Amino acid sequence: MSGKTKVAIIGSGNIGTDLMIKIMRLSKVLEMGAFVGIDPNSDGLKRAERMGVPITAGGIDGLVAMPEFKDIGIVFDATSAGAHKKHSEILLAHGKRVIDLTPAAIGPYTIPPVNGDANLDALNVNMVTCGGQATIPMVAAVNRVTPVHYGEIVASIASKSAGPGTRANIDEFTETTSEAIMAVGGARRGKAIIVLNPAEPPLIMRDTVYCLTDDADQDAIRQSVAEMAAEVQSYVPGYRLKQDVQFERIGDNAPLRIPEMDESFTGLKVTIFIEVEGAAHYLPAYAGNLDIMTSAALKTAEKIAMRSLERTDA
CATH class of the missing domain: 3.30.360.10 (Dihydrodipicolinate Reductase; domain 2)
Structure with a gap:
């Protein structure tokens, strides 16, 4: 098994930014490929740019237009339930795997220690709340x-x-x-x-x-x-x-x-x-509610990436 799966995060707020930092610090199988927001002055986008991550303030359309988009394997959506419906349609049409950190619940509910291995082949998985x-x-x-x-x-x-x-x-x-x-x-x-x-x-x-x-x-x-x-x-x-x-x-x-x-x-x-x-x-540290969401999403994405890499190497 070799190489890392490139990922994108839509949503430059608290959850998206924390998830980006976790991926860059902790993950051995995921690599940041793009960080997406809609406010060019957001702390998350500025931080991502300082860390060398390709960014866009153009939302989902800006992501699709980025040259890096073609190499993205997994996209995390850390926006809102309403916005995710549009994002999911666009991303699935482009053949991207989607991990939903909103309560939109388009894909199957996924709780890592309960059913974490059951939905690894789903195109869109939902991290509940x-x-x-x-x-x-x-x-x-x-x-x-x-x-x-x-x-x-x-x-x-x-x-x-x-x-x-x-x-x-x-x-x-x-x-x-x-x-x-x-x-x-x-x-x-x-x-x-x-x-x-x-x-x-x-x-x-x-x-x-x-x-x-x-x-x-x-x-x-x-x-x-x-x-x-x-x-x-x-x-x-x-x-x-x-x-x-x-x-x-x-x-x-x-x-x-x-x-x-x-x-x-x-x-x-x-x-x-x-x-x-x-x-x-x-x-x-008091924001454990955000930490458990991003940690669960990271664990799920790593399992999806490892399964894909194993199949490729096989």
């Missing part, structure tokens, strides 16, 4: 021990870490994450809530995961959760369980009403608390 990347592995960890009837996640991120793209996609965040809790996490029903915390100094990303299951082996759930956390830590070192997994038995004498399912629940309530500290490649 920051909350999804942090919490769906935990839903899946519980679900592989006992079926999850209902999974709810609450993602709390520092307000300062939420840029214009994140704020424009709040509705898509909740919808896409809720669907992925079911499609990837395995829950029968899912719900997602995001909180932009304005506290000063900014707080590190915190996530709470609630799973309602039948009565099950609590030690097996603890072990499954710990093993899954370790898998996520392999590519997001700042990912950690904040405290021990919590269990509560919901009895027939006081059933829990689930409005989203219009039914009452008795059984086991599993609560998992997570903290995600960023690697601070571009943004402060």
